[in-house]
Amino acid sequence: MDAGKSEKIFNALESFRIELPSWGFANTGTRFGKFIQPAAATTIEEKFSDAGQVHLLTGVCPVSYTHLDVYKRQYRC
Numbered sequence: 001m002d003a004g005k006s007e008k009i010f011n012a013l014e015s016f017r018i019e020l021p022s023w024g025f026a027n028t029g030t031r032f033g034k035f036i037q038p039a040a041a042t043t044i045e046e047k048f049s050d051a052g053q054v055h056l057l058t059g060v061c062p063v064s065y066t067h068l069d070v071y072k073r074q075y076r077c
Contacts, residue, residue, distance in 0.1 A: 018058075022066045025050040 025041040041047040051064035
């Protein structure tokens, strides 16, 4: 691989970012069953904290998003 191509790849990786869904830190399931995890986040605060830890370790996940309708019911917004 030539130097120009390597530089393009490294520049792309430097700007690479992933947006994490808050539901990814909770107990998850499918129509076939729920997969319970003892340390799964149960509040929005715990989910954001977990997302912060992922970003701390990877450096590529500066944003987390929520499904607001779920939290409106939970927090009665």
